[in-house]
Amino acid sequence: SEVKKIAVIAGDGIGPEVVAEALKVLKRMEDLFGYAFETEQALFGGIAIDERGTPLPEDTLEICRKADAVLLGAVGGPKWDNNPKELRPETGLLGIRKALGLFSNLRPAVVFDCLKDASTLKPEVLEGTDLMVVRELTGGIYFGDKLRRQGEFGEEAVDTCVYNVTEVERIVRQAFEIAGKRRNKLASVDKANVLETSRLWREVVNRIAPEYPQVELEHVLVDNCAMQLLRRPASFDVIVTENMFGDILSDEAAMLTGSIGMLASASLGEGSYGLYEPVHGSAPDIAGQGLANPIATILSLALMFRMTFGYEAAAAAIEAAVAEVLDAGHRTSDIAVDKSKAISTTEMGDLIVAAI
Amino acid sequence: SEVKKIAVIAGDGIGPEVVAEALKVLKRMEDLFGYAFETEQALFGGIAIDERGTPLPEDTLEICRKADAVLLGAVGGPKWDNNPKELRPETGLLGIRKALGLFSNLRPAVVFDCLKDASTLKPEVLEGTDLMVVRELTGGIYFGDKLRRQGEFGEEAVDTCVYNVTEVERIVRQAFEIAGKRRNKLASVDKANVLETSRLWREVVNRIAPEYPQVELEHVLVDNCAMQLLRRPASFDVIVTENMFGDILSDEAAMLTGSIGMLASASLGEGSYGLYEPVHGSAPDIAGQGLANPIATILSLALMFRMTFGYEAAAAAIEAAVAEVLDAGHRTSDIAVDKSKAISTTEMGDLIVAAI
Numbered sequence: 267s268e269v270k271k272i273a274v275i276a277g278d279g280i281g282p283e284v285v286a287e288a289l290k291v292l293k294r295m296e297d298l299f300g301y302a303f304e305t306e307q308a309l310f311g312g313i314a315i316d317e318r319g320t321p322l323p324e325d326t327l328e329i330c331r332k333a334d335a336v337l338l339g340a341v342g343g344p345k346w347d348n349n350p351k352e353l354r355p356e357t358g359l360l361g362i363r364k365a366l367g368l369f370s371n372l373r374p375a376v377v378f379d380c381l382k383d384a385s386t387l388k389p390e391v392l393e394g395t396d397l398m399v400v401r402e403l404t405g406g407i408y409f410g411d412k413l414r415r416q417g418e419f420g421e422e423a424v425d426t427c428v429y430n431v432t433e434v435e436r437i438v439r440q441a442f443e444i445a446g447k448r449r450n451k452l453a454s455v456d457k458a459n460v461l462e463t464s465r466l467w468r469e470v471v472n473r474i475a476p477e478y479p480q481v482e483l484e485h486v487l488v489d490n491c492a493m494q495l496l497r498r499p500a501s502f503d504v505i506v507t508e509n510m511f512g513d514i515l516s517d518e519a520a521m522l523t524g525s526i527g528m529l530a531s532a533s534l535g536e537g538s539y540g541l542y543e544p545v546h547g548s549a550p551d552i553a554g555q556g557l558a559n560p561i562a563t564i565l566s567l568a569l570m571f572r573m574t575f576g577y578e579a580a581a582a583a584i585e586a587a588v589a590e591v592l593d594a595g596h597r598t599s600d601i602a603v604d605k606s607k608a609i610s611t612t613e614m615g616d617l618i619v620a621a622i
Numbered sequence: 623s624e625v626k627k628i629a630v631i632a633g634d635g636i637g638p639e640v641v642a643e644a645l646k647v648l649k650r651m652e653d654l655f656g657y658a659f660e661t662e663q664a665l666f667g668g669i670a671i672d673e674r675g676t677p678l679p680e681d682t683l684e685i686c687r688k689a690d691a692v693l694l695g696a697v698g699g700p701k702w703d704n705n706p707k708e709l710r711p712e713t714g715l716l717g718i719r720k721a722l723g724l725f726s727n728l729r730p731a732v733v734f735d736c737l738k739d740a741s742t743l744k745p746e747v748l749e750g751t752d753l754m755v756v757r758e759l760t761g762g763i764y765f766g767d768k769l770r771r772q773g774e775f776g777e778e779a780v781d782t783c784v785y786n787v788t789e790v791e792r793i794v795r796q797a798f799e800i801a802g803k804r805r806n807k808l809a810s811v812d813k814a815n816v817l818e819t820s821r822l823w824r825e826v827v828n829r830i831a832p833e834y835p836q837v838e839l840e841h842v843l844v845d846n847c848a849m850q851l852l853r854r855p856a857s858f859d860v861i862v863t864e865n866m867f868g869d870i871l872s873d874e875a876a877m878l879t880g881s882i883g884m885l886a887s888a889s890l891g892e893g894s895y896g897l898y899e900p901v902h903g904s905a906p907d908i909a910g911q912g913l914a915n916p917i918a919t920i921l922s923l924a925l926m927f928r929m930t931f932g933y934e935a936a937a938a939a940i941e942a943a944v945a946e947v948l949d950a951g952h953r954t955s956d957i958a959v960d961k962s963k964a965i966s967t968t969e970m971g972d973l974i975v976a977a978i
């Protein structure tokens with residue numbers, strides 16, 4: 267088959283370690299399935315600030331643009347937290363999303379059987395939880411005009427939240443499509459009793475809904491959703507929402523599964539282009555010690571296989587290998603009950619490679 | 623002692639039932655403590671829409687303005703949910719907050735011993751949870767300019783989030799004061815890595831912090847806060863945040879206690895003026911059946927005694943009476959394990975009155 271190009275962004279903290287394991291899996295898939303991949307490493311985030319004076323160098327963007335998909339480890343760390351805005355890793359993150367047109371962030375929140383007890387929720391409440399947050403990623407208050415000015419009562423700051431129908435339509439349609447391939451339930455989250463952008467959002471959802479008669483739609487106010495995620499997590503299938511609400515709710519949803527170190531995510535653009543990354547952060551406190559869990563990154567690669575390349579069998583093979591290794595009782599220290607029996611990042615990667 | 627004026631807004635759904643029980647308690651406090659109260663009922667919310675064509679009639683505002691404090695039951699219901707904006711109960715709620723200058727919403731989230739098991743969180747995680755969300759209530763994206771317009775990509779909607787230093791200062795200072803009277807811990811929640819209003823917010827917090835050296839301050843990003851509330855709820859003392867984040871986080875915090883039907887809230891303005899209401903909603907599905915739990919409203923009255931009138935002993939007496947009745951095993955149906963033994967709204971009110 268044709269050569270697929272993958273831009274690889276190791277990033278900061280544990281990023282390089284977990285990405286290295288995912289690349290071992292990639293190699294294994296080439297050998298086993300006869301795929302051909304071309305990978306190119308790119309600097310991004312804190313390391314790019316240190317080495318190139320900007321979190322998102324132009325050639326990194328070029329490498330990503332030429333690729334079919336991007337694999338990202340993690341970015342950021344306390345070292346850059348007090349930098350001016352242009353020199354912060356987050357600015358790079360917002361920049362790459364916008365530059366690559368990654369308007370949709372998919373965050374599956376599932377409970378791994380072996381991690382059921384890691385959740386702070388009661389097991390009977392968590393039972394059956396398997397939801398997906400579809401978050402709009404290039405609009406809303408994240409990207410609207412921002413300013414400081416002198417007002418009547420002293421200095422003031424302004425953020426602007428803007429959504430147009432086209433932006434809302436494409437993310438909502440995608441969410442309906444995803445729900446149609448899952449359990450046919452969609453919760454659209456907004457604050458239509460207060461915000462004009464939410465009223466526009468809800469109008470668009472209601473206009474598109476008749477195109478998907480098999481999908482059961484509910485509108486949920488964001489404050490209520492924050493509650494219902496805690497009360498009845500298993501009742502959700504797909505949740506679609508705007509950028510800021512999605513930031514908050516997808517983190518809440520990930521945390522309640524107790525499996526946050528194992529969750530993958532995809533940020534998708536037009537066509538099949540996508541950036542794939544673990545939900546967890548760069549964990550600078552454990553970086554470089556072989557303690558990081560590479561599973562979320564390996565599962566992000568599986569998502570890339572499924573969503574960008576359409577390699578469903580290969581994606582399923584990776585996921586099955588992860589499940590097998592976990593079932594055999596292997597654990598990195600973050601998920602080990604008995605820390606003294608924990609295996610290292612590379613050992614976990616090797617076991618998964620061997621199990622494929 | 624001088625006569626205290628209380629504006630009483632029964633509102634919609636179970637509002638009138640729970641307020642009636644709180645008024646019995648009020649009467650009892652007059653008899654026992656020699657206080658003199660003058661109450662005046664006012665129309666507000668759905669019932670005001672039905673009877674007066676507006677959710678917030680001018681004379682209701684007048685009654686509230688003349689009073690020292692307002693007791694509110696609950697407003698809203700499906701009947702008015704599809705009304706145009708000016709004819710919706712929420713519009714009245716936003717209007718009354720602004721008109722009365724209620725810039726601060728205090729939402730204590732505590733776990734009632736007898737309700738520990740009602741939470742979806744594990745008891746060992748919940749143990750010791752006793753936090754207070756201090757939410758800014760008259761600024762931010764709730765009250766900024768809103769509009770619809772034709773943009774380059776079709777119709778678009780805009781919401782504006784504005785904060786000035788004066789607004790941030792008064793709520794932040796209040797939160798530090800409250801933390802100083804509790805466990806001396808303050809978490810300021812923002813999204814300073816993305817929003818300009820959050821950067822202003824954080825600057826003000828850092829500027830005021832040195833005035834309260836005994837209060838331990840942490841800055842928490844809103845997405846992280848949504849996670850930490852789940853992971854370590856007992857580690858929070860006071861959380862201060864802007865209007866929209868506070869809406870979401872205070873509901874999440876209330877829900878995780880499992881005690882949402884028992885939680886009181888206060889919305890405070892300048893001086894000692896305040897509006898007090900239960901955290902729960904109008905529950906139209908059980909309205910008029912004597913099933914509602916009046917405890918949150920009775921505890922809201924206790925908060926009024928403490929915060930507006932400075933009647934600390936009386937507030938404590940009400941709280942002790944509630945605890946005594948619960949300890950004796952009395953339950954309304956919402957909190958009853960054995961529903962067949964549940965008592966009615968009025969029975970619960972009478973027991974609490976008798977216990978004072």
Ligand SMILES: CC(C)[C@H](C(=O)O)[C@@H](O)C(=O)O
Nearest residue numbers: 356357359360513815816845
């Ligand atoms: C780092 C930050 C800008 C980013 C966001 O808010 O989008 C992060 O929280 C995320 O969810 O990817």
Ligand SMILES: CC(C)[C@H](C(=O)O)[C@@H](O)C(=O)O
Nearest residue numbers: 459460489712713715716869
């Ligand atoms: C009804 C709604 C406008 C209101 C708000 O968002 O402030 C409510 O959710 C609340 O928290 O009091």
